[in-house]
Amino acid sequence: MNPNCEQARPFLDTVIVVEDDPIIRLLVKDILDEIGAKSVLFSSADEAYDYLLGTHAHCPLVIVDQGLPGKIQGGEFIEMVRAKWPGVRSILTSGYLLEPATIPAYVTYLQKPWSPGLLIATITSLLNRKSRALA
Template sequence: MVVEDDPTLRLLMVEIVSELGATVRHFDSADDAITYLLQAHEKCRMVIADHGVPGQIQGTEFVGMVKGRWPSIEA
């Protein structure tokens, strides 16, 4: 999962992770990313998040939430 509000950086990160053979979900806000994680039926193995993204939840707060609820996800 990539959380980045800058479209150019988000695309670059998605391309890099995809080239490593992973399926990538990308979001421009941590709010949308956490909603996806709460509803997703598939496993997320890694989160890459920008520190400052638009919305109610900032990137660092999002990483803390993920580590607290899903400790198996690398962040």
Template sequence: MDIQWEGLQGIQGEVVVVEDDPTLRELMVEIVQQLNAPCVAFNNADDALIHMLQPGSEFALLIADHGVPGSIQGLELSSMVRSKWPDVGIILTSGYLLEAATLPAGVAYLLKPWAIDDLVMTIARLVQPERVLRKKGG
């Protein structure tokens, strides 16, 4: 996979990925790495939250599946992150339709299965809203 986007600058801070499906988690990490961003991935929101609360942890974006194992679901994690770190971009994904009214303000929602281009454009919109992107050669 080779993702080429004009105008996308490096993301400052880690991208935290929470996805319990190992194949999809690996794909999401690969996409983020293709965007030249540091990435850390977890199969549950509990471990991701522990990581984010560590002193010195700096992250720019959370991409979380809603239905993950553990005591915290993706929607709850999104609300916690929005409360504590209001400037962090958040993408919530799910294979089930979630009501827009249940999403915290400013959280982007992608219904699975999402297209790679949709994920990349959503990442760009959240971390570099002032930039207009287009796919190279497209």
């Protein structure tokens, strides 16, 4: 077990993962499983947004790659989700260096390759920040 998993609090909601690389998508799922989070996986933001529009489940976090197939790219997806559900936290990842000025302050950016420990710490920090804001 990853020692960082012990720091993660239990999850009650589903995390949306949007990643076109099937290996990375399954790695993120495995990490989320290890910390007790449920996840729904998508290879395109178009599919993920349609899913979110059609479901009434609460989603506290989206983890999204920037470069995706389809019409909607990662940053655009995050903006669309935030406009409709302002409380949803977001992690944007990319294998390409993104210009820091193009990343909104409300988005957490992880440059690939990130470590599983960094992803777990980032998820925990974001969701704990949300919990404190609601208290």
